[in-house]
Amino acid sequence: MTRVFTSETSNETPHVIAAKWALRHEDGPLRAEEQHAFEQWIAADATHALAWEDVNWALDAPARHAASPELLDIRSAALTARAVEPRRSPRYLAVLASVAAATIIALLASPLVPDNPTPGGQMGASPEQNGAVYRTAIGERSSITLPDGSVVTLDTDSELHVDFNGHRRGLNLVRGQALFEVAKATRPFVVNARGRMITALGTRFNVRIDGPKVRVALLHGLVRVDAAMQPTGKGKSARMPETVMRAGEIMEASDTRQSVAVAPNVEQAASWKTGQLVFNDTPLASAVAEINRYTVQPIAIADVAVENYRISGVFRSADPRQFAVSMTEILPVRVHFREDGTAVLRARTP
Template sequence: MAAKWFLQSEAVALGHADRARLETWLAADPRHQAAWDDVATALRTVADNAADREFLAMRSRALAARPERRWPLSRMMAAVAGLLVVVLTSILVFREVYPGPVHRNGIAAAGPARALYRTTIGGRAEVTLPDGSVAVLDTDSAMRIAYTDKERGIRLLKGQALFVVAKHQPAPFQVYAGSQRVTAVGTRFNVRVEGHGRSPKTSVALIEGVVRVAGLDFAGSAMPDRRTGEITMRAGELFDSARPGALRLSASEAEGAASWVSGTLSFNDMPLGRAVAEMNRYTARPIGLGGGDIANLRVSGVFKTGDSQHFAESMAEVFHLRVAHDARGNPLLLPSPE
């Protein structure tokens, strides 16, 4: 049941009625919450190793396997049910469709090379792209590959990704995120999409090399060529679609822009409310904030992703707060009683 609920919540946004039923089921028995956490952990493990060669080889062997003898119907139905869970999990975390062969330079020989990659909450996946470039997907992120003979195209659908671009390729490497297009040659940069709708916020942190960021007009999911502006970024700069131009990052900010790749988040004088929001992206046990103005407290430091309880306890100790728990057992930071 936990797997069913978790997969359903990952595949589609739950309505109010389904969300209420899920909350009721979780609160009915502590074992239900434990089962939910086990499923989340299993999916996170799969996501973290989605692009691992051994994992892919094992997946291929499993799909190619054939039963050697007939099973009783009841046993076969149980096996099919288990297989469906595994297959659905794989689809949610890692789905690939390559309709044509790919040349050594990464350009599709017959039609575009396309693949969809997704990670669950708390998951992370490193993906080797057809041309040898590497993309690392952050928690709850999704990207689609769209390589053609004219461009090495990537569409970041949501979340965040770090790109390490292969050099000396005939086609430009271009990432489409929100209403922006990022063009790079032999460089390393981080792209993040926040929000939904036709104009989500897009940010680009350039770690090394040079990139060009161009604003685009979008109609649905199309990628037209008409530009509405372009800037050139240098290493150590940050582009934010909500602001004009590019900002120069401090050394610590530049280093922390992609710290999530190593499983940590680096905060430099960040409001506690924003820091909590960042930490909550990596866990199924989000931290809540109580009354007062504690959301405005300033946080600096490096923290491990996915450990909301430890982060809450650390903040309570530093700022003299107290940690309570909500009905689902999630940590809740509250002002200390006078």
């Protein structure tokens, strides 16, 4: 039977409905019609997204703070209620909603709160940081702690603008790539990347701008990608649908299309944070292009014939010279270093 939980069909609060959806997610993958109903509910009102974030954050709290007996007791009470009420009666749903609310209150009242307010207790951006612009040079990475406690790691040759206000925590990724680790707060956390508005619902996600394309990899939680205007010809445009992404998914979007797919190794999308680049059966030309993002002496490929050779492995982004040498060990290519140190890859001749 398809479960559809909406505010319109009952007097239940968004937190109670979010708790019901949390239970349904625990049962396993949603059916297509359920997924559609869930996404519609999330997108219908900003309070729904915040309620979903609250419930998941609350239920995950013991995992984050395993040493806290109080939080473990709360989680234990929820699990006990679930065992007693296998059919999930209204009483059990009320218990779960109460558990979520109790956990939220407990955390907000305790020193475990992950929100890191600025001096004076203000949750808004500090004057010296709001409106700030952060840039990284080629080959550089930088970690930024935002006023709400969220952490942004900027990749090579990237630019980020901070625009916090009383209504939302806004960021604009102008170019490059960034990993966002979002702290719990009541205001939405929104990243603008080439017109795509990515709203975090308590999560960890990676955003990359690659020419006209935007790539979002969701490592944990949920994000909502708001609609963008799609040109249809003759000076007209149409609105592309909103997308709610779940952990393990990658979305690729351009001005004319977008697609979402499950990635078996989504964590690899953020491997650059530790200075590693992971290639899985990747064309040599694509791997070289990725390495070249991290160096002012880009590797060159002299023979078109070798561009489609495939490589797999883990390589250091900060050492393009070693990458070029490694290619001679795993592929039928040779490397020549010019006087300026630039590596040139050619087909190996007999």
